[in-house]
């Protein structure tokens with residue numbers, strides 16, 4: 001029996017590869033979370049341990065920033081993801097995608113699973129939660145319905161400065177923009193999308209920042225197949241397979257143990273995340289040098 005989604009919504013996800021908009025947090029709760037994010041930006045405007053704060057926002061935030069792990073454990077969110085993936089859920093990465101008001105930053109058409117080393121699995125879902133008004137004008141995500149039914153298409157790396165992705169990767173096949181469906185979300189709403197879905201987002205032409213958090217959920221069946229090992233946080237059910245090094249949620253913001261683990265994970269994951277790249281993939285540098293972001 002489904003916990004949050006209707007049978008129609010589950011069928012819709014299976015058919016289209018995404019679901020939106022789903023209510024998750026109230027407007028006030030979303031504003032509190034936004035305040036928290038912006039508070040961290042103020043306090044850590046000089047970076048953390050030699051890295052830009054954005055490094056921690058953009059990958060594995062759940063390892064070093066307690067509130068990101070807490071959000072990933074929100075029961076109503078897990079109920080929706082459980083309806084898609086089943087009762088055993090792990091978090092692989094939490095990431096903030098922020099576009100400043102008027103910024104040219106975009107995300108090119110891509111399929112998430114391309115560089116993660118997790119194969120072509122159906123057992124990965126991203127929940128993307130809005131903490132500002134994420135309209136078409138603000139550069140919301142756009143999806144190509146049904147594109148998750150195909151395999152991972154060839155991608156090329158653009159390394160474009162205006163691209164929020166680590167290597168500016170984009171699918172090297174034609175995407176018909178007329179087919180795109182816009183993922184417009186109000187603060188506190190979320191969407192779910194499949195790891196092989198073609199998706200992208202445009203510049204933020206609004207007068208406010210565009211703030212969203214992507215949480216990558218996997219089941220214990222998913223395996224790292226490019227790198228030697230990988231790490232995930234069990235958030236519901238049980239991990240009977242032991243494909244993952246299980247990690248706990250952080251207890252201290254940028255604590256010593258948390259930072260050690262953060263670096264260890266990045267080193268392990270960089271094998272998959274940088275595989276085949278012809279230039280340095282700066283975003284995923286371990287935190288002993290300033291990342292170029």
Ligand SMILES: O=C(O)CCC(=O)C(=O)O
Nearest residue numbers: 097107112126141201214
């Ligand atoms: O926030 C965006 O514009 C893109 C996010 C994205 O590509 C993802 O969450 O998979």
